């Protein structure tokens with residue numbers, strides 16, 4: 001079975017990041033990478049939890065307070081506790097989002113509702129601890145495999161590339177499931193992703209290979225296990241050394257068809273990449289060029305060589 005081309009990528013997003021003036025002070029936090037660079041490739045599903053629970057714009061600022069493992073959401077000035085209201089809303093909203101089949105989510109950092117990492121939790125005494133916004137917490141609990149990131153962290157080239165890679169991988173996985181896989185289809189899916197997985201985690205690559213090759217791999221339970229592990233693998237940081245090893249695998253598979261100068265050129269570029277002299281896109285482009293020129297479709301079709309739209313230029317910076 002060929003993978004069905006996924007429909008447009010659908011991402012949930014904190015509404016203020018797209019420029020909606022929904023923040024407590026009546027402002028926004030428009031993020032140019034999201035609106036201008038990523039925007040043409042995605043359909044946004046903007047959500048402002050604080051507005052959707054009925055708070056106005058502008059409004060009194062909220063904060064997290066109490067225990068950082070289970071913080072309360074309170075109005076900073078008055079201490080009014082909005083925890084139950086936000087939890088009820090988050091439960092209903094995330095259930096509604098399930099029907100939309102999101103491929104990822106970008107959350108606003110440091111927000112007591114939307115923040116994903118190290119949101120300040122104020123205690124009666126001492127310095128604030130780090131916790132998670134109440135809406136963000138409900139979101140990641142309901143969708144454990146969904147790629148989710150914060151706007152601030154997306155400024156880091158490696159985190160940005162990893163997030164977008166996971167988003168497109170999740171979209172491919174969903175499209176694969178929607179096409180009702182038959183016996184051995186998972187093996188074909190895995191074969192196309194194997195170098196991408198290897199760049200993140202050789203251990204997951206081995207386990208996923210066994211799952212894909214096992215009898216009954218198209219059954220619901222087995223597919224569920226594969227999907228969870230697949231997304232877990234891609235969330236592991238792909239290091240320069242692992243990328244270089246994957247490129248080395250490609251070089252090994254191309255070796256017989258390449259003449260000596262071409263082999264030497266590829267080896268040198270891989271070495272340059274390993275040493276941090278050139279970005280990943282440089283050796284990758286040469287591998288893709290050779291695979292296409294030589295008609296090696298198994299190699300040219302590897303997702304690793306085209307994990308996301310080249311216009312995003314994400315591998316020019318890692």
Ligand code: SF4
Nearest residue numbers: 015016048108111114
């Ligand atoms: S961070 Fe979340 S709750 Fe705050 S304004 Fe943005 S979308 Fe609304």
